Amino acid sequence: MSQNQLISLSSTEPILKFPNNKPRFARSTRLLISASIGVCAFAASCSVTLAQSDMQGSQPRYKPVLSQKPTLLRPTQRPLELKVNTWKGQRVIKLWRGDPAGKEIALTFDDGPHPAATVRLLDLLREQHVKATFFVVGKKVDEAPWLLPRMLAEGHEVANHTYHHINLDNAPEAVVMSEIKLGADAIQRACGLRTFSFRPPGGHHNDNVLSGAEKMGVRTFLWSDDPADFANPGAEVLEQRLIGKVSGGALVLLHDGIEQTMDILPDLIARLRKDGYKFVTVSQLASHLEAAAAAHKTAPQQTATNSPQHPPIR
Ligand SMILES: [Zn+2]
Numbered sequence: 001m002s003q004n005q006l007i008s009l010s011s012t013e014p015i016l017k018f019p020n021n022k023p024r025f026a027r028s029t030r031l032l033i034s035a036s037i038g039v040c041a042f043a044a045s046c047s048v049t050l051a052q053s054d055m056q057g058s059q060p061r062y063k064p065v066l067s068q069k070p071t072l073l074r075p076t077q078r079p080l081e082l083k084v085n086t087w088k089g090q091r092v093i094k095l096w097r098g099d100p101a102g103k104e105i106a107l108t109f110d111d112g113p114h115p116a117a118t119v120r121l122l123d124l125l126r127e128q129h130v131k132a133t134f135f136v137v138g139k140k141v142d143e144a145p146w147l148l149p150r151m152l153a154e155g156h157e158v159a160n161h162t163y164h165h166i167n168l169d170n171a172p173e174a175v176v177m178s179e180i181k182l183g184a185d186a187i188q189r190a191c192g193l194r195t196f197s198f199r200p201p202g203g204h205h206n207d208n209v210l211s212g213a214e215k216m217g218v219r220t221f222l223w224s225d226d227p228a229d230f231a232n233p234g235a236e237v238l239e240q241r242l243i244g245k246v247s248g249g250a251l252v253l254l255h256d257g258i259e260q261t262m263d264i265l266p267d268l269i270a271r272l273r274k275d276g277y278k279f280v281t282v283s284q285l286a287s288h289l290e291a292a293a294a295a296h297k298t299a300p301q302q303t304a305t306n307s308p309q310h311p312p313i314r
Pocket of ligand 1: 161
């Protein structure tokens with residue numbers, strides 16, 4: 001078994017926050033219009049009027065992150081983390097990220113499905129022509145199985161996030177295997193798909209978890225970028241943590257049912273598209289990585305990850 005290793009230093013990257021954490025409501029395009037008519041004496045009042053009318057709308061808006069100047073609040077020391085893609089022969093069986101040279105990104109949404117929220121997320125992804133991956137929880141699938149056929153029909157990948165969403169680091173291997181099987185069974189009942197893509201809850205994956213996963217024949221997906229959307233840090237902070245940070249081969253960890261994630265997605269998608277990235281599922285990311293490794297006779301080197309912490313087991 002060949003293994004390609006990289007030590008990534010998630011260093012003293014600061015947590016950035018904006019001086020005013022309230023949502024910004026004025027759209028840049030409207031501000032531009034306001035500025036262009038600024039030659040008249042009423043320019044200032046026009047801008048205020050436009051901003052206020054946006055604030056009164058039903059959709060809260062905020063300015064894109066790159067147009068703002070963040071303020072450094074305090075540096076956060078992050079531990080040295082080992083982020084290693086694991087290979088078994090020509091097959092990658094544990095992924096932190098895909099091929100860094102590839103202009104593609106996998107958006108992943110964990111912890112669903114949720115009857116109302118997932119429908120809205122699917123609507124948004126369809127509108128944006130983005131294919132993503134849903135790491136679903138088996139017991140939630142059993143409560144809303146009708147959502148999974150739509151995911152598949154619209155080109156998304158449905159993947160296994162266990163049945164009960166427990167911390168597998170505390171579980172014996174037999175329980176790990178049972179959680180993987182029960183999760184996969186729930187998905188199969190709902191949409192007929194037998195998935196072999198797996199993400200352990202919270203990303204917890206000790207040797208026991210990995211050996212259980214290997215025995216179940218599943219590929220384990222972790223992530224390269226985690227903006228911690230589960231903590232609801234604010235849409236602007238989420239954008240700050242992703243825009244300009246996400247790069248080729250990224251596996252981006254997001255969560256289904258988080259309103260702030262819904263808020264940033266259109267802008268995030270537009271910016272990544274503008275940078276030339278395509279959106280793929282995790283299985284596509286893995287197979288493209290394997291193809292790149294085969295072409296180069298060795299696994300591509302990874303790059304640093306942007307992954308501050310384990311998300312909580314909810
Ligand atoms: Zn989860």
